[in-house]
Amino acid sequence: MSVGQVMITLTESAANHVQNHLAKRGKGVGLRLGVRTSGCSGLAYKLEYADAVNPDDMTFDSHGVKVVVDPKSLPYLDGTELDFTKEGLNEGFKFRNPNVKDECGCGESFNV
């Protein structure tokens, strides 16, 4: 799989928030996205600060934020766009993932 074919992006709003948080946190090289087996529908997202990039990690640059993804998660996330939204007083990040077949009602875990 070559980098040219795989795309993982952040919306501008998501990128702004991530940069903001990284600045307040005072350390970190970027944002790590991933999946792991867990949850009511099989897989769950990982959304973490990245303090280091491992040798086999894939990295993407999106609106100035370095997005880090481990190779095992990559196929599940190809084409994903990470957005930042507000729902009333609540705010947070949302994965828009074209690979998802069905999702647990809570959106915290999914199936491909």
Added chain:
Amino acid sequence: MALLQISEPGESPAPHQRRLAIGIDLGTTNSLVATVRNSIAVVLNDADGHPLLPSIVRYLADGSVQVGFSAEAQQARDAKNTIVSAKRFMGRGLKDVPYPENSPYDFVDAPGMVQIRTVAGVKSPVEVSADILRTLRVRAEASLGISPGAAAGGSDAAELYGAVITVPAYFDDAQRQATKDAAKLAGLNVMRLLNEPTAAAIAYGLDNAAEGIYAVFDLGGGTFDVSILKLSRGVFEVMATGGDSALGGDDFDHRLFCWVLERAKLAPLSDEDTRLMLSRARQVKEDLTNHVEARFNARLSTKEVVDVVVNQQDFWDMSQTLVAKTLAPTRRALRDAGLAAADVKGVVMVGGATRMPHVQRAVGELFGQVPLNNLDPDKVVALGAAMQANALAGNRSSEEDWLLLDVVPLSLGIETMGGLVEKVIPRNSTLPVSRAQEFTTFKDGQTAMAIHVVQGERELVSDCRSLARFELRGIPPMAAGAARIRVTYQVDADGLMSVAAREATTGVEASVAVKPSYGLSDGEITRMLRDSFEHARDDVHLRALREQQVEGSRMVESVRAALAQDGDLLSVEERAAIDAAISVLEKSMAGSDHRVVKAAIERANHATDAFAARRMDRSVKSALAGRNIATI
């Protein structure tokens, strides 16, 4: 669909495993709620973007309740039913309320805690606080994506795990308990009550990770707290606390209000006009932080118009005494910690009132350095509480574990014979703390012991505050001094106290959770501390006297018992000599010189020496009678 937050590396929670925790700064003037989101502590704003919720609750005739800005807007018009600064009344009796006649409220003197009669019925300060906390809980739930009422079982299983609520360091048991009760009433699970200055230290200490001694100077709307903290390797220790819970930004407003009243030569004002003028005074005070002069402009219900220009220097001069009142407890706290101002590495400013330039300057001069205020002084306590809540909910990695130590503001003691206080837990001991001490019986055959728990620094019970009394019964009859009664004092991390007594030979036990009907006011704490310094010499003397008096009466008691039992061992002359020594002793005990009592005890001891020896012989003989040498 739930919105996700960014986690620390390797700490992504499993789905539905997020433990949502909040920190609440329940302030006298304003309250805030904060949480840790994306591993950064943030204050949660209301729908209009306001971080602060005015701690004001208005009760309406139809039973509805307004909290915050909507209540504040009606404050001047409906002063009687609009409760401000309810925190001042938490856990307090009517007699603890300063100048109730100057307040617009219709106070009801209820046992334990003062209550306020409103158009919607009688409200306790706990209910008023619960209404504020409930508003913050609803705000937090909306902000964290928790659907109201849909806890476990709903499609969105996230629920509020718990809250940390801050209280002034000087809050006593009754005030802390009242705060916990209010939280329970508001449907919150209180994981911990946290002292406000300690919360501020968490916010600063963790963000800056700087080791050393710090002072936290917290001048809020209605309370003043100062704490001396030691930060080392991520561990906070509160070395000393001091303060004045009847001093805050409100008093600056009031000072300005009085000054304007005098300037404008106004007749006594109605409740509504007083409210209006006070809220104008607050605005002018805030304006004077960044402007050299501000205009005090108000239109009263009497159609009178007040229009006075106040300049910064006037305001500083009129409020200088208030600033001075913050410096005395600050020096005292330093003394208690055994430190000089120069030992303090940084001064943390907390509370909106610390924005006033003359307060900043006075604190800076006292410590010889510019105070730290790189965090918003209104938010810093809530942010620290949120960080603590996050840690208590188990959302932090173990390597970042830190411990938090608070202190006992006044010594906790027990009454001993002669009305003396034996200190069991000395003041400024770090919490949680548990100390045990052994006591014994005073009289032969004594089967019960009254345990009187007191708080204060003085040597005599009558000069300290009584917290609780209980009795340990069922002590087996034994000679005086033979029973061993272990009394354990325990103060938990929230500052709530329990006392237990246990007799060692039989295991009989009694205990009490100390819930005083209402506790010490700050004025009392300050007075008691001051008294303990001023009366130190008297107290030493009084203690010595009482000790000799107790010793003397023990002597009289035992000699009388011995005479009744073995009086036949004495000749008439010997008996007369002992009687004389005892009567001299009794007379000396009525006097006030402990040395005279001590001398009389020694003489009586001397006079009974021979008698004691003869009694010993007799008891040895009777013990040996009828036994042969092999069985001894």
